Amino acid sequence: MKKLIIIGGGASGFFLASNIHHSKWKTIILEQAKKPLQKLKISGGGRCNITHACFSPNKLVKYYPRGSKELVSVFNYFQPSDTFEWFLQKGVNLKIENDNRVFPESNSSQTIIDTFIQQTKKENIEIHYNSSVITIKKFKDKFEVITTDSSYYADTLVIATGSSMKMWKILNQLGHTIIPPVPSLFTFICNDPLLHNLQGISFPEAEIHISSIKIKEFGPLLITHWGLSGPAILKLSSWSARELYKMNYKFILRVNWISDTFDNAREELIREKEKHPKKSVYTLKIYNLTQRFWNNLLENLHIHDKNLADLSKKDINKIAESLTNTQLQISGKNIHKDEFVTAGGVDLKEVDFRTMQSKLIPNLFFAGEVLNIDALTGGFNFQACWSEAYIISQLLNSI
Ligand SMILES: Cc1cc2nc3c(=O)[nH]c(=O)nc-3n(C[C@H](O)[C@H](O)[C@H](O)COP(=O)(O)OP(=O)(O)OC[C@H]3O[C@@H](n4cnc5c(N)ncnc54)[C@H](O)[C@@H]3O)c2cc1C
Incomplete structure (x- = not known):
């Protein structure tokens, strides 16, 4: 035999x-x-x-x-x-x-x-x-x-x-x-203050993008205590395994948290400002964002509590830009268990x-x-x- x-x-x-x-x-x-x-x-x-x-x-x-x-x-x-x-x-x-x-x-x-x-x-x-x-x-x-x-x-x-x-x-x-x-198949380490104390918050339809290697992914994104995880991140880590290795896992990740355009986000903010001028910017509810994320985002942009009527054009542009194109410094990778x-x-x-x-x-x-x-x-x-x-x-x- x-x-x-x-x-x-x-x-x-x-x-x-x-x-x-x-x-x-x-x-x-x-x-x-x-x-x-x-x-x-x-x-x-x-x-x-x-x-x-x-x-x-x-x-x-x-x-x-x-x-x-x-x-x-x-x-x-x-x-x-x-x-x-x-x-x-x-x-x-x-x-x-x-x-x-x-x-x-x-x-x-x-x-x-x-x-x-x-x-x-x-x-x-x-x-x-x-x-x-x-x-x-x-x-x-x-x-x-x-x-x-x-x-x-x-x-x-x-x-x-x-x-x-x-x-x-x-x-x-x-x-x-x-x-x-x-x-391949790993998560990203990120210490940006925008993510501080937000572990567990997820975004069902985020768009992530690394412009230096021209790669984009869509899907659910999760904030963890070390940075970012979720299907969108895992897909990106797999498709770009070799490029990310060459970059020693240090790169700028662009995140569109709401999967909408800058112009749409700006218009939405202007509409809210016109509808509720006396409302505090901190209590604004748009795109189903969680309160904790919204607070961090405003604090990160140094937009302090004020009524929507007092938001300047520059403030509105800054918020729309942050919602659709946050740039995060990724400093390494972590194991997806x-x-x-x-x-x-x-x-x-x-x-x-x-x-x-x-x-x-x-x-x-x-x-x-x-x-x-x-x-x-x-x-x-x-x-x-x-x-x-x-x-x-x-x-x-x-x-
Ligand atoms: C934590 C974790 C979870 C995972 N979960 C999933 C999942 O749920 N679904 C999925 O599709 N994939 C999953 N994977 C991936 C999957 O486990 C691997 O793709 C798969 O096990 C590969 O099978 P394999 O037979 O090629 O190698 P392995 O399963 O790694 O087996 C190789 C074997 O060869 C032995 N060996 C190596 N060198 C020698 C040697 N020189 N002499 C004798 N023996 C040797 C090793 O000890 C080992 O037992 C997971 C991986 C990890 C790490």
């Missing part, structure tokens, strides 16, 4: 092993940690956002800043509806939340871990924990895989090591190009996406974050792991 070694007992390694027929392959997973699936365990805040309810491969790939072109054929083979079916067949019900993120009904990542462990037991997969791979040697039609305390031979090798610097070095020595890794990934990894040009096989080394396959593929937050990163691993399993089962 042929021997298959999967390096990495994470999401893609276990999904692959769960789909390999033991009648075809003697399979071993080599995992450096003493337990499997540790990242999956903490994923989605411990609930595991397993996929996204987007069932059109052409639409789905738009959520992948890196890998969208290559993933079209991969998702045509195995996509979120297949993920639903696969887990349902294993007795795991999934649920779709309002924002289309998909979780196990149990709300616990342990359900997914238990499923993979049961499935790999059924397929007689050997799992060797505390087995950190330090070298891979390629012979004519075999691989030698050397761990810290042992050595293994395999006919076929799958690399499913996630964002491991050590493995990227090994793959580089074998001839593969590695696109340098940089973080629910999900983060690495942009970078094995160069996609060197992989055949019909099989997930290396174009340079026959019988060497890749799945998961080891590749230069990553997505926005929302279950897309796991979906890429499931689809890539499934393609490999079907090819190996057919040999």
Whole structure:
């Protein structure tokens, strides 16, 4: 019987092993940690956002800043509806939340871990924990895989090591190009006084913009105790992961808090001034802004309490400008606890996406974050792991 070694007992390694027929392959997973699936365990805040309810491969790939072109054929083979079916067949019900993120009904990542462990037991997969791979040697039609305390031979090798610097070095020595890794999916640190004591306040439709790299995003924005977070920030961090790294995460972020134009905001303020001349500017309610934000904004502009009638043209322009184009100095990045990934990894040009096989080394396959593929937050990163691993399993089962 042929021997298959999967390096990495994470999401893609276990999904692959769960789909390999033991009648075809003697399979071993080599995992450096003493337990499997540790990242999956903490994923989605411990609930595991397993996929996204987007069932059109052409639409789905738009959520992948890196890998969208290559993933079209991969998702045509195995996509979120297949993920639903696969887990349902294993007795795991999934649920779709309002924002289309998909979780196990149990709300616990342990359900997914238990499923993979049961499935790999059924397929007689050997799992060797505390087995950190330090070298891979390629012979004519075999691989030698050397761990810290042992050595293994395999006919076929799958690399499913996630964002491991050590493995990227090994793959580089074998001839593969590695696109340098940089973080993706993070939040922004900002100490601007406008944000002081506003943690928890959100803006449902903000527009954010970094003019130096000409990038714009829309969506909900959240003020946190360290700066800014929310879907708009996470999307921007993902699409601009590489540019923001080059800027050392220091740049000016322009924020339109109300998603309206300067002229409209100005007209709205003039209308309010005409309607309620005796009203205090501090009690003005426009664009559903919270009182705390409005107070900070006025204080920041040094517009002290006065009646609307006493607002000068200059004051009105300053407020409209601040509502639609606040410039904030971002001074760094912070981790988004629910999900983060690495942009970078094995160069996609060197992989055949019909099989997930290396174009340079026959019988060497890749799945998961080891590749230069990553997505926005929302279950897309796991979906890429499931689809890539499934393609490999079907090819190996057919040999
Ligand atoms: C906090 C957090 C939450 C997340 N939540 C979500 C979410 O809800 N939904 C989503 O879609 N994505 C989420 N992600 C991203 C998702 O976890 C990853 O995209 C996914 O785990 C990648 O799977 P993988 O199999 O490629 O790598 P991993 O899951 O990282 O597994 C790689 C495995 O390889 C092992 N390994 C590495 N090097 C070696 C070596 N040399 N020898 C032996 N073993 C080795 C590692 O120990 C690890 O177990 C989250 C990420 C984080 C950090």
